[in-house]
Amino acid sequence: MAPNGNRIVVYKGPGQVAVETVDYPKLEVPQDVASSKGMTRKADHAVILRNVSTNICGSDQHMVRGRTTAPVGQTLGHEITGEVIEKGSDVQFLEVGDICSVPFNIACGRCRNCREGATGVCLNVNPARAGSAYGYVDMGGWLGGQAEYVMVPFADFNLLKFPDRDQALEKIRDLTMLSDIFPTGYHGCYTAGVTTGSTVYIAGAGPVGLAAAHSAQLLGAAVVIVGDLNKERLQQARSFGCETVDVSENTPLDEQIRGVLGVNEVDCAVDAVGFEASAHGGGGEAPATVLNSVMTVTRAGGRLGIPGLYVTGDPGAPDEDAKEGTLKVRLGLGWAKSHAFVTGQCPVLKYNRGLMMSILHDKAQIAKAVNATVISLDDAPRGYQEFDKGAAKKYVIDPNGMIPAA
Structure with a gap:
């Protein structure tokens, strides 16, 4: 049975974020995207993830400082790693229980740019411009991922499944960096x-x-x-x-x-x-x-x-x-x-599999390089404040208590 709600980080004005409860996500694309791009609102191609980790990004800080046109109430978070807990009828190659990295670019996999590998400027997922992302201003209205749960569209195309669940959790501090940085x-x-x-x-x-x-x-x-x-x-x-x-x-x-x-x-x-x-x-x-x-x-x-x-x-x-x-x-x-x-935006799908292999086979130690620091969802406002003051840390949010102790 689906949870009653979804706790998520929300922009409340310059310098302020809060954790609020919104509706549990549905297998639906945002109304503006559907109506402007001619796709169905119902997203049989999508999955819902229970987030294992979700990071605070410098790009989020631009919004939180009031340095973009983000409105108060903008949900936040585009660096997402999660476990599939629900999938649409058209998802063919992922199963409930899979742990996957989510590229911050939302891409349809069908337009000219996606077919040419330019997934950072997908033409079908944002009515305002080419390119989209979760929880970001002018990026199509997709729900942010600094949350307990998130909906990921076009899941077979977008998600990078980790080959082994136990190994993924063991190396999650490194693997969480595959979504963006x-x-x-x-x-x-x-x-x-x-x-x-x-x-x-x-x-x-x-x-x-x-x-x-x-x-x-x-x-x-x-x-x-x-x-x-x-x-x-x-x-x-x-x-x-x-x-x-x-x-x-x-x-x-x-x-x-x-x-x-x-x-x-x-x-x-x-x-x-x-x-x-x-x-x-x-x-x-x-x-x-x-x-x-x-x-x-x-x-x-x-x-x-x-x-x-x-x-x-x-x-x-x-x-x-x-x-x-x-x-x-x-x-x-x-x-x-x-x-x-x-x-421009990095086309994450161009690189994330190779970088995953570098992590899994101990050729890359990205968590050490960026000083990955795990915090709870409730500590997200503190993480934003410390990051804004210049902390030499990469804050990794553990919204569901799934990250093993270091």
């Missing part, structure tokens, strides 16, 4: 061309930046340099073998890189900061700072991966242009250096 960090490095012997600059030592740094190591980088102004997060980067630079210092970034490498440029770079960037040297907010700095320190002919979030609506931006995502980017510099840029 591990593939996202890897995507940033892969699209930047990180390979054997590369020198790499990662801007940002938050969870995505740390995941990118670990991904660069997996890809064979010779030197991984991580930049941030948070000393605790820089120490976390050093804990697994990265070099670091402190961008709060007045010494120019390229000179700090020279101090590490002997030259003032790297082969490739990753922007894991996004639009809430702070000016180098400890100044105020400067949304284009990271984009311009990674062009400055990347060699001519190099590539830039940009998984850091940039938005089209930022009510808290420092100037009117930035409020609509228009930034003062030195495109002429990037053009002169023949740089290649890759932006």
